[in-house]
Amino acid sequence: MAARPVGDPAHEMLQLKLPLPMKAAIVGLRHSGKTTLFNALTGGLAEVGSYSSALRPNIGVRKVDDPRLEVLARISHSARMVPAEINVTDVNYAPRGSHDGGGISAEVLGYLSTADALLQVVRCFADPSVPHPLGSIDPVRDIDSFDLELTFADLAVLERRLLRVQDRLKSAKPSERASQQAEVVLLERVKGELERDVPIRSQSLSSEDRRTLAGYQLLTAKPMMLLANIGDTELDRASEIEQHLSNRYPCFRVLSLCARLEMELLELNSEEAAEYREAMNAAPGAIDKVVSESLRLLGLVTFLTIGSDETRAWTVPQGTPAPQAAGRVHSDMEKGFIRAEVIRYEDLVECGSEHEARKRGLLRVEGKDYIVHDGDVINFLFNL
Ligand SMILES: Nc1nc2c(ncn2[C@@H]2O[C@H](COP(=O)(O)OP(=O)(O)OP(=O)(O)O)[C@@H](O)[C@H]2O)c(=O)[nH]1
Numbered sequence: 209m210a211a212r213p214v215g216d217p218a219h220e221m222l223q224l225k226l227p228l229p230m231k232a233a234i235v236g237l238r239h240s241g242k243t244t245l246f247n248a249l250t251g252g253l254a255e256v257g258s259y260s261s262a263l264r265p266n267i268g269v270r271k272v273d274d275p276r277l278e279v280l281a282r283i284s285h286s287a288r289m290v291p292a293e294i295n296v297t298d299v300n301y302a303p304r305g306s307h308d309g310g311g312i313s314a315e316v317l318g319y320l321s322t323a324d325a326l327l328q329v330v331r332c333f334a335d336p337s338v339p340h341p342l343g344s345i346d347p348v349r350d351i352d353s354f355d356l357e358l359t360f361a362d363l364a365v366l367e368r369r370l371l372r373v374q375d376r377l378k379s380a381k382p383s384e385r386a387s388q389q390a391e392v393v394l395l396e397r398v399k400g401e402l403e404r405d406v407p408i409r410s411q412s413l414s415s416e417d418r419r420t421l422a423g424y425q426l427l428t429a430k431p432m433m434l435l436a437n438i439g440d441t442e443l444d445r446a447s448e449i450e451q452h453l454s455n456r457y458p459c460f461r462v463l464s465l466c467a468r469l470e471m472e473l474l475e476l477n478s479e480e481a482a483e484y485r486e487a488m489n490a491a492p493g494a495i496d497k498v499v500s501e502s503l504r505l506l507g508l509v510t511f512l513t514i515g516s517d518e519t520r521a522w523t524v525p526q527g528t529p530a531p532q533a534a535g536r537v538h539s540d541m542e543k544g545f546i547r548a549e550v551i552r553y554e555d556l557v558e559c560g561s562e563h564e565a566r567k568r569g570l571l572r573v574e575g576k577d578y579i580v581h582d583g584d585v586i587n588f589l590f591n592l
Pocket residue numbers: 236237238239240241242243244245255256257258259260300301333334335338437438439440466467468469
C-alpha cells in the first residue's frame with residue numbers, strides 16, 4: 209500500500225490513542241497537601257483531608273498547556289487541538305514513627321515502584337487545624353525522613369534480590385556464572401553506597417549497571433522533585449523558601465506554591481482568578497511550572513503533528529528514534545514506518561506554511577535512526 213501521511217482521512221479509522229506510559233507519583237507525609245495538589249494539577253475533585261490507611265490512590269491526567277499548539281493549529285487550519293498529557297498518581301504515605309503507620313505500606317510501595325518520577329510535597333504551611341503527623345512544621349526533617357523511607361525500601365529489595373542471586377549461583381551452569389557473579393558484585397556495591405546514605409540516583413553507575421537495576425524499580429533511583437507547599441499568608445516568601453530548600457538540597461529541583469490556593473483558583477473564571485492571585489501575591493504559572501518541570505523530570509520531549517483534522521502534541525522519552533515516536537501515534541505507523549518528514553517548530557512558524565518550509569528546504573527527510581527532538585513537527589510516512 210502507498211505511503212499515507214498523518215492527517216489523511218483514512219488515518220481517522222486507526223485507533224489513535226495509546227496509553228501514556230510515563231507516570232509521576234505525588235508523595236509526601238500525611239497532611240502535606242498531596243491530594244490538594246493532585247486536584248490543582250488534574251482539575252480533580254478528590255476529597256482532601258480524608259486520609260485513611262485503606263484509601264486508594266487518586267489517579268488522574270494533566271493536560272500539558274503548550275502555546276505552540278495554538279500557533280500550529282492556525283498555520284494548518286486544524287479543526288481541533290489535542291495537548292499532550294501526563295499521568296499523575298496521588299499516593300498516601302504514612303511516615304515511620306507517626307501514630308498511624310510504620311513506614312511505607314507494601315501497597316504504597318507497589319504504586320511508587322511503578323512510577324517514573326516522584327513529586328514530593330513538602331509541608332511548609334502551618335495550620336493548627338491540620339495536625340502534622342510528626343508534631344511540628346520542619347521541612348528539612350520531613351524530606352530527610354522520607355528519604356530514609358525510600359532508602360529502607362530499596363535496601364529490603366536489594367537484600368532479597370542478593371539472597372536470590374547468591375542462591376541461584378550455587379547451582380548455576382558455568383555459562384551463567386559470570387553474569388550472575390557480576391550481578392552480585394553490582395548489588396553489593398549499590399547496597400553499600402545506599403547504606404552510606406548515597407541514593408541510587410546519585411551513585412556513579414554505568415548505563416549497563418542502570419539497565420540491570422531498572423528491573424528492580426528501586427525508589428531512590430527515581431528522579432524526584434520537591435514541591436514546597438506554603439501557606440497563603442506566606443506567598444511573599446515563596447522564592448525565599450524555594451531558595452532555602454534548593455541550597456539545602458542542590459540535587460533536587462525545588463518549586464514552591466500554595467496548593468490550596470491553586471486548587472481554589474480553579475473554581476474561578478480567568479479574570480476573577482487573576483484578581484484573586486494578585487490580591488494574594490501569588491505568582492502566576494505555579495502549576496504550569498510543576499507540569500513543565502515534571503515533563504523534564506520524566507525525561508520527556510514533545511513532538512507535534514499537524515493536519516486539517518487536528519494539531520496534536522505527543523510526549524516521548526528523550527532519545528526516542530522516529531519509528532517508536534510514530535508508534536506513539538499508532539502501532540501500525542511503527543510497524544510500517546518508511547520515513548519521517550520533520551520541520552523544526554521555529555522554522556515552520558517563520559515560513560508560515562508547510563508548503564513554504566518545503567520550498568525553502570527546511571523540511572528534512574529522516575530515516576529510522578533519527579532521534580526525535582523537542583519541537584519537531586513530524587509527518588510520518590508508513591506502509592500498512
Ligand atoms: N492552611 C492550609 N491548609 C492546607 C494547605 N494545603 C492543604 N491544606 C489542608 O491540609 C489538609 C490536608 O490536605 P490534603 O491535600 O488532604 O493532604 P494529603 O497530603 O493528601 O493528606 P493525606 O492524604 O491525609 O496524607 C486539608 O484540610 C487541606 O485543606 C495550605 O496551603 N494551607
